Amino acid sequence: MADGLPDRVKLHQLQHREAPEVPRRLLASWQRSEGYGVPSDSVEPVFTGTDNLESLFAECGNEVLLDLHRTLADEPVSLMLTDADGVVLSRMSGDHSLLQALDDVHLAPGFAYSERDVGTNGLGLALADRAPTLIRADQHYAMSLCTFTCAAVPVLDASTGRLEGCVNLTTWSQSSSELLLALARSAASNTAALMLARSNGRRPRPTPRGQVFRVEMPRLEPGSGSLHDLSESWNAAVTTAERAMAAGHVVAAIGEPGAGRATLLAQAARHTYPRDRILSATAPGATDLHTWLGLWTPELGKEHTAVIVRDVDLLPTWVADQLRDLVVRSSRAAAVPFAVTAERFEDIPTALAGLVDAVVEVPPLRDRPEDVLPLAAHIAKRARGRDVVVTPAAVRALQSHGWPGNVDQLARVVAHAAGRTDVIDVGSLPPEVLAGPSRHLSRIEAFERGEIIRVLSARGAPTMVEAARELGMSRATLYRKISQYGIRVRQAPR
Secondary structure (H helix, E strand, O other), X not given: OOOOOOHHHHHHHHHOOOOOOOOHHHHHHXXXXXXXXXXXXXXXXXXXXXXXXXXXXXXXXXXXXXXXHHHOOOOOEEEEXXXXXXXXXXXXXXXXXXXXXXXXXXXXXXXXXXXXXXXXXXXXXXXXXXXXXXXXXXXXXXXXXXXXXXXXXXXEOOOOOOEEEEEEEEEEOOOOOOOHHHHHHHHHHHHHHHHHHOOOOOOOOOOOOOOEEEOOOHHHOOOOOOOOOOOHHHHHHHHHHHHHHHOOOOEEEEOOOOOOHHHHHHHHHHHHOOOOEEEEEEOOOHHHHHHHHHHHHHHOOOOOEEEEXXXXXXXXXXXXXXXXXXXXXXXXXXXXXXXXXXOOHHHOOHHHHOOOOEEEEOOOHHHOHHHHHHHHHHHHHHHHOOOOEEOHHHHHHHHHOOOOOHHHHHHHHHHHHHOOOOEEOHHHOOHHHHOOOHHHOOHHHHHHHHHHHHHHOOOOOOOHHHHHHHHOOOHHHHHHHHHHOOOOOOOOOO
């Protein structure tokens, strides 16, 4: 690319004397494809096999595509489902000549069709940019794919925001493609909705809004007012992040959403750079990407400014590439205090993963139950403006819950209760806490667990014999149920 343009652009210009300007997104994909060393004449995808056919995504996606296939059985369209790495999981079509042509380029189950493997193509670019994509004919990077038009839409888990894979519809390049992307959008949306419905009532994750916080004073920083002295596992993770930051390393905090990843990094940054500002930026929605980059990236490289970018696993590839370039350019002048958060390291875009020097795992709240009460008391005081009493009954309920939503869920529950009373009892807590994690229990089991907690939490601390009598079961059965449902009972009377 001597003149800054990939060879694919030059070939495009030779083929089309009055070629329109190449769209920015397509040009960026062609540049990446050339950087990956993908040949522009033909594709040689890697066969990896299909290991994710039993996943909820595969189950729901195939069900949706099968229903759509019945409608399009006589149309020259192939319906495909791929995983997040671009590996084709399934393929359906009633057009045998189209299937044969797809076999010739190995666009078939078990083959990897990511942008890195075969260059610009519909499903590869949809996964890279996490955005609906239509690639027509010679917009493909490899010439052997130019007989096809592909529409692909990524599928995100509605409760976690994780990229599960994509729906890809492929037809002949000469066929009309006007409705292709609309059909792919509908199939992807139906797949995500079906996954949510079958995931036992998990709540949809809020759409990223791209908040940017410019922090001028330590008391306003992300995680400000948070507890700095918690369980051994939390303190050890903070210390690890501090040491890495002090050494000038880029740190990635990984763990479940709501576990406190950004809070941990903010605490470590404040300890390491006590006089610096801390700028925290959250991954934006799809329509706000350019605005988001323009809002805060000028801060990179400024003196006494530490940067935390949250949920980088939700960033499209081109945004991650630009962010990487900005960090590298800024670090040439001086060390840039920079950290990121993600659910899993393998989901961090390659461009940013290459910058990470240290990975800190943030344990979920269920693995540090000793943090529940200090956090609850702290959250209640902040919500109420004064100390709030948590009764022993409520303490047992809070400690017995599995907190699938981690600290975020605890904060929501406790703040809601503290906003209405100075004394939090079991009656102040929502059914979700008393009934335990619904995804593991049937309705009858959830009700039974809630009743056991209610009886054991009653005023006067009933003995196990009294509690068993009220519940209509033997004491041995009660102990077995307590163990079965993971109910924590401290020094339970016999």
